[in-house]
Amino acid sequence: MIEPEATSKPAAACGCSPETRAAILDTAERLFGENGVEGTSVRDITHAAGVNLGAINYHFGTKDALVMAVFVRRLEPLNRERLRQLDVLEQKAGGQPLALEDVLGAFFKPIIQEEVGGKLPIIHILRLISRCFQEPNPELKAMLKRHFEHVCSRFDNAILRAVPELTLDEVFWRVNFLVGSLHHAMDMWARFDWVPILGLGHKPKQERPSREELIAQLIAFSAGGIRAHSVWTKKQPIS
């Protein structure tokens, strides 16, 4: 594990930072997703990546800056792809409201397209996002806002046009429900073999579903949930 990948050449060909930077980003993304930012030390990362301890501070300045770099590398292409798919749908529709399932597909599918933004499974960065939504770190929150603000605004509007019965507030909260479902489900999916240890109800009989099957289930669930009758227009209290 500390073995510094024997295939690496003894020296880089150019003066710029070669694969060390990428190795740190890859390893940090994985370990952050598995154990959290606070649960992963810079020594964990450098040892697993087979680079020197000082490499993180040299290439990124601080550990916090590394966290930001890990996010930016993934979030930028991920959300660009989401918007691109939404653009395609709206262009096809020619001004008409989109089908709800199509909108949800444009939001979910880029998550499971592993090649978006790199060759590492996207699940790691998704688990990391899920973790960091709960963190109180203001810089982290500002960064997440910067990347998600426009995207969620576009999708909120598309969903509101697809299901005009709802109020904007209801769309806001139901989109948050949907995001929570995505995060928790993909986390469960990534650790499917351990799910019976977690013990959330029955252990499914069959194998772990494919990513495509899980996303199909997620789209069906979310669409059904968003299409549920409005409950806040009448402001009816809970029984």
Added chain:
Amino acid sequence: MIEPEATSKPAAACGCSPETRAAILDTAERLFGENGVEGTSVRDITHAAGVNLGAINYHFGTKDALVMAVFVRRLEPLNRERLRQLDVLEQKAGGQPLALEDVLGAFFKPIIQEEVGGKLPIIHILRLISRCFQEPNPELKAMLKRHFEHVCSRFDNAILRAVPELTLDEVFWRVNFLVGSLHHAMDMWARFDWVPILGLGHKPKQERPSREELIAQLIAFSAGGIRAHSVWTKKQPIS
């Protein structure tokens, strides 16, 4: 903040551990929920609780044991109340399948009943549960399994009877979707004033919804999602 609550009496009345233990549990629950277990030191807890540094090790042995104690104090009465409400529903139904919304209500409502298991807002322990579902700590997982296994099994069965079209696997995953919605939404709700900073889409025009309103929305969404047409019986791939 370090002020050891001036109203406390100079000495306890009995030889047993008096309010120190409870003060540690209350403070730990809050700080763990806000900053995570790894992000909260024993000094953070003891300072905020106004007790001595050694008090945690004296009363609980280790920090990990404190984490367990924090969980057990809440989870036991919470899940007991869930099962009680489900029992009442099944007794009323007399062998007939329950209404899906009633089942979901029995799962969600005890979360918002603040007086269940203590006088602290339940939101802290909910955020802590949400965080710890992602932790790789095996002892934590075993503890969560112990508390949730029976409860989720009961609710899975009730939901399966309410929506017999679904397969057991689908119920399993949709219940996980629902759990993710609950965790993420309640976390957002707890930090509603900061949500625009997080930037998940539009900022709602109106005020933060009441807990009852949010749960009503969550029940509507979840019921709609669970009632969505089965997608795995036909094993249709994603388009």
Added chain:
DNA sequence: ATGCAAGTCATACAGTCGTTTCATACGCTC
């Protein structure tokens, strides 16, 4: 009064944290 057990206190321990330092080795331009 005396002894005892429980609780609190200040302090210290060894280990780990993120970061810094300085020396060294490299590819490049002049």
Added chain:
DNA sequence: GAGCGTATGAAACGACTGTATGACTTGCAT
């Protein structure tokens, strides 16, 4: 080949981590 900027290496820094120790105080039974 000299000089330069970039990258890596080993070691150390002070701060912080969870935990352990021993003295002190308290309420209560003898």
